[in-house]
Amino acid sequence: xxxxxxxxxxxxxxxxxxxxxxxxxxxxxxxxxxxxxxxxxxxxxxxxxxxxxxxxxxxxxxxxxxxxxxxxxxxxxxxxxxxxxxxxxxxxxxxxxxxxxxxxxxxxxxxxxxxxxxxxxxxxxxxxxxxxxxxxxxxxxxxxxxxxxxxxxxxxxxxxxxxxxxxxxxxxxx
Amino acid sequence: xxxxxxxxxxxxxxxxxxxxxxxxxxxxxxxxxxxxxxxxxxxxxxxxxxxxxxxxxxxxxxxxxxxxxxxxxxxxxxxxxxxxxxxxxxxxxxxxxxxxxxxxxxxxxxxxxxxxxxxxxxxxxxxxxxxxxxxxxxxxxxxxxxxxxxxxxxxxxxxxxxxxxxxxxxxxxxxxxxxxxxxxxxxxxxxxxxxxxxxxxxxxxxxxxxxxxxxxxxxxxxxxxxxxxxxxxxxxxxxxxxxxxxxxxxxxxxxxxxxxxxxxxxxxxxxxxxxxxxxxxxxxxxxxxxxxxxxxxxxxxxxxxxxxxxxxxxxxxxxxxxxxxxxxxxxxxxxxxxxxxxxxxxxxxxxxxxxxxxxxxxxxxxxxxxxxxxxxxxxxxxxxxxxxxxxxxxxxxxxxxxxxxxxxxxxxxx
Numbered sequence: 001x002x003x004x005x006x007x008x009x010x011x012x013x014x015x016x017x018x019x020x021x022x023x024x025x026x027x028x029x030x031x032x033x034x035x036x037x038x039x040x041x042x043x044x045x046x047x048x049x050x051x052x053x054x055x056x057x058x059x060x061x062x063x064x065x066x067x068x069x070x071x072x073x074x075x076x077x078x079x080x081x082x083x084x085x086x087x088x089x090x091x092x093x094x095x096x097x098x099x100x101x102x103x104x105x106x107x108x109x110x111x112x113x114x115x116x117x118x119x120x121x122x123x124x125x126x127x128x129x130x131x132x133x134x135x136x137x138x139x140x141x142x143x144x145x146x147x148x149x150x151x152x153x154x155x156x157x158x159x160x161x162x163x164x165x166x167x168x169x170x171x172x173x174x
Numbered sequence: 175x176x177x178x179x180x181x182x183x184x185x186x187x188x189x190x191x192x193x194x195x196x197x198x199x200x201x202x203x204x205x206x207x208x209x210x211x212x213x214x215x216x217x218x219x220x221x222x223x224x225x226x227x228x229x230x231x232x233x234x235x236x237x238x239x240x241x242x243x244x245x246x247x248x249x250x251x252x253x254x255x256x257x258x259x260x261x262x263x264x265x266x267x268x269x270x271x272x273x274x275x276x277x278x279x280x281x282x283x284x285x286x287x288x289x290x291x292x293x294x295x296x297x298x299x300x301x302x303x304x305x306x307x308x309x310x311x312x313x314x315x316x317x318x319x320x321x322x323x324x325x326x327x328x329x330x331x332x333x334x335x336x337x338x339x340x341x342x343x344x345x346x347x348x349x350x351x352x353x354x355x356x357x358x359x360x361x362x363x364x365x366x367x368x369x370x371x372x373x374x375x376x377x378x379x380x381x382x383x384x385x386x387x388x389x390x391x392x393x394x395x396x397x398x399x400x401x402x403x404x405x406x407x408x409x410x411x412x413x414x415x416x417x418x419x420x421x422x423x424x425x426x427x428x429x430x431x432x433x434x435x436x437x438x439x440x441x442x443x444x445x446x447x448x449x450x451x452x453x454x455x456x457x458x459x460x461x462x463x464x465x466x467x468x469x470x471x472x473x474x475x476x477x478x479x480x481x482x483x484x485x486x487x488x489x490x491x492x493x494x495x496x497x498x499x500x501x502x503x504x505x506x507x508x509x510x511x512x513x514x515x516x517x518x519x520x521x522x523x524x525x526x527x528x529x530x531x532x533x534x535x536x537x538x539x540x541x542x543x544x545x546x547x548x549x550x551x552x553x554x555x556x557x558x559x560x561x562x563x564x565x566x567x568x569x570x571x572x573x574x575x576x577x578x579x580x581x582x583x584x585x586x587x588x
Contacts, residue, residue, distance in 0.1 A: 041362070
């Protein structure tokens with residue numbers, strides 16, 4: 001082969017390989033995508049709850065997307081403690097008002113943000129940790145009455161799931 | 175190529191055998207390969223019983239695959255049925271209890287053999303040139319083994335299965351920005367559930383056979399260089415070697431016999447001692463057990479995870495603890511392989527082994543002050559050993575002149 005033809009050959013090789021590579025890589029998309037939650041799983045993604053049986057001070061655990069959601073009917077003192085906490089004391093600073101839609105109802109995911117355990121504190125007999133909210137038994141994270149992380153290895157506050165009040169006593173999560 | 179050359183080349187492909195053996199071997203050269211690599215393969219004369227644990231680990235792997243096949247005939251991989259199908263194997267399937275207890279305990283003994291095997295490689299310098307790839311394939315298998323064991327532990331769908339899987343898969347959520355999306359992709363759901371147990375079952379099988387494939391590479395690379403031995407000196411003549419069969423095969427079988435007698439004792443008298451009683455409670459996504467403890471063979475790495483107060487940092491430390499070991503062939507600057515002739519490094523390696531056991535102990539304890547402190551010291555030594563001691567000791571220490579295999583055997587007799 002003469003030298004003058006070499007760049008042409010190189011170009012053909014390179015473009016064939018590139019095209020083949022891109023084609024093979026794009027074939028991965030449907031396979032990887034198939035591993036995601038299916039439509040039936042996504043369809044179960046909202047839950048409606050009646051709040052009227054919950055007295056002040058009581059909590060309820062409901063299941064949303066297979067995960068526990070904590071609904072807490074907060075007492076006046078719990079609300080005050082949550083509102084009066086200085087942001088400087090919080091590892092993941094967030095105002096209580098940004099975490100609730102109505103002051104007396106706190107709705108958070110009951111999944112510790114460290115490694116996914118379910119914190120204790122929903123039952124009257126449970127330990128509620130040093131800050132009166134929840135305590136995760138796995139690695140010792142403490143959450144306050146706004147579900148915010150105060151002490152322990154968890155990096156962030158208990159997340160607030162998307163929810164709307166359908167009526168005063170009925171919410172829809174998801 | 176001239177026609178003479180072509181004839182000469184073809185001649186090298188001729189089988190040394192005749193008859194049926196020759197007929198097969200000239201078409202599929204497996205027989206001559208097995209003879210060269212296993213029957214007549216020369217092995218240093220001076221191997222001690224530490225060298226039996228690779229073979230023992232392989233026996234464990236074979237046993238796990240065989241018992242796994244028979245468990246698979248009865249197991250149902252779904253959140254609904256998994257726990258009950260395992261209980262059915264234990265109670266109703268003929269000899270199901272034996273097959274499942276064998277499978278569960280063989281894993282533990284697979285890890286025991288592997289830990290001893292890796293210690294052997296560190297102490298006698300088997301990781302050093304020219305055996306780096308043997309070592310790297312070995313560490314890769316070790317990581318796949320841990321992944322396979324983790325996936326398998328999820329399958330009985332007990333409380334420890336479920337919460338162990340939740341905690342470990344949540345490690346991926348530590349990845350910045352895309353962590354949660356990756357977690358959903360891996361689980362096929364928002365939590366560990368039906369979809370996860372189904373794919374974990376498939377992956378448990380897949381990775382088991384991936385390990386078998388890597389065993390082949392491990393052995394091919396080993397047979398290119400030949401086995402290391404306690405002196406770390408290469409054999410100088412045929413006199414310093416013995417053939418693999420019958421000398422090593424008999425010795426390894428002997429070691430395996432004692433090893434599996436101990437396993438049988440645990441299997442028949444304390445079949446659950448290495449497991450956790452909470453795993454006999456069906457998985458409940460709403461209740462977390464008070465103490466989540468991984469299987470004993472994960473404890474050192476779990477201790478490293480918890481030693482770092484930051485979530486992402488802990489995950490990185492845990493994974494890099496094993497990856498860093500893979501750099502040892504290049505970080506160890508000494509020209510001498512075996513610790514028998516390395517007065518300082520020898521104690522570094524022994525301390526590394528003790529440190530491993532200490533980490534194992536604290537990994538099983540609650541994450542309280544004193545245990546966290548010990549796990550931090552242990553984690554620090556782990557990385558100090560690899561990144562500081564390995565290069566430094568090689569420079570500072572004055573090793574003794576390694577003995578030849580013949581002189582070593584004579585000195586042992588004297």
